[in-house]
Each structure stands twice: as C-alpha cells, then as structure tokens.
Amino acid sequence: MLPEQEIRNRLSSLQLAVGHAAQALSAERHLPGELRDYIQKLDRQSDRISEILALRDPRRIVKLIEDMEVLGARARRVCSSGLPLSGQMKSAVNHMHNELVDFKQRLH
Template identity: 85%
Template structure:
C-alpha cells in the first residue's frame, strides 16, 4: 500500500498533467468534440482530487483514478486515430494517461 505522501504526490502529478492537457485543448482550434469532452471531464474530475484526499477514503481515490484512467485511454485512442492534432496535444494526452496508468498500477 502506498503512503499518504506518495498518494498526494502522484495525485498532484496527475492534476498537473490534466492541466497541461486542458491548456493544450484551449490552444487547439479544430478538435473532435469527443476529445474535447474527455479532457473536460478529466479536468472536472481532477478538481475533485483535493476534496477526495481530504476524506482519506481509499476506495473513492481508487474509483476516481480508475474512472480517470478510462477517460484518459479514450482520449489517447482519439489522439492516435490519425486526426490532424498538434504534437503538444498528443504529448499532453499521452503524458496524462501515462500518469494515470502508473498510479492505478501502484494502487493495486
């Protein structure tokens, strides 16, 4: 089991990565609605991290990370579908998903 400090650190990294993807989203002009929707949902869920950490409820943290990883995987699929997206967008989504996958693996 991960310690509280490590959980906080990893969740902070996830929040940063989601923030980077949200910034890339705002810089893109012609994004598919599906990708925009996934990133906006991830951004909203990222905002809940601090609230859930305060509750110290391991089950809710696990559920949140699982839900976010699923959305991140969907966003990655859209990015790798051959659509003309910027390197910044693809990189931000990939990094965000990598952070989520790594944390999810350490939770189990």
C-alpha cells in the first residue's frame, strides 16, 4: 500500500480531475444521458473520499478507486464513440480516467 500522504495527495488530485469533468459536464448542452450519469456518479463518489480516508481502511480506498475507475472507463468509452463533444469534455474525461488508472495501478 502507498504511504498515507501519497494516498491523500492522489485523492486530492483525483477530486480535482473529477471536479473538472463535472464542470465540463455543466458547460455541455447536448450530452448523452449515459455520460452525464457516469460523471455525476463519479462526482458523488469523489465527495465520499474524505469520509473514506477518515476510516483509514485500505480495502475501502481500493474498492472506491476500483469502482471509480470502472465508471471512468465507461465515461471515456462514451467520449471516444464519435459523439460531437467539446474538446474540453473529452480532455477532462481522459484526464480523470488516466488519474484513476494510474492510482489504481499504484494501489496494487
């Protein structure tokens, strides 16, 4: 397991990445409901990060990141499907997914 400070730093970076995706979401007018749903779920899970950190349970942290990575992969798939999305939206989702994948790999 990563040192606690690194976990905190990565979770903070992850929260920022999810926040940027949520901001991009609010700027888009014609998003598929599926993408909107994935990002909203990620945003809610991101809000739980502080609560999970307070529990100091490594299994819950790993589970949260794994669950978020699945949602991030689904959001990325929608962005890559050829739909007319802004560059900001695609970039925010790709960045968020990359953060999740990297964090997940370092946790294992």
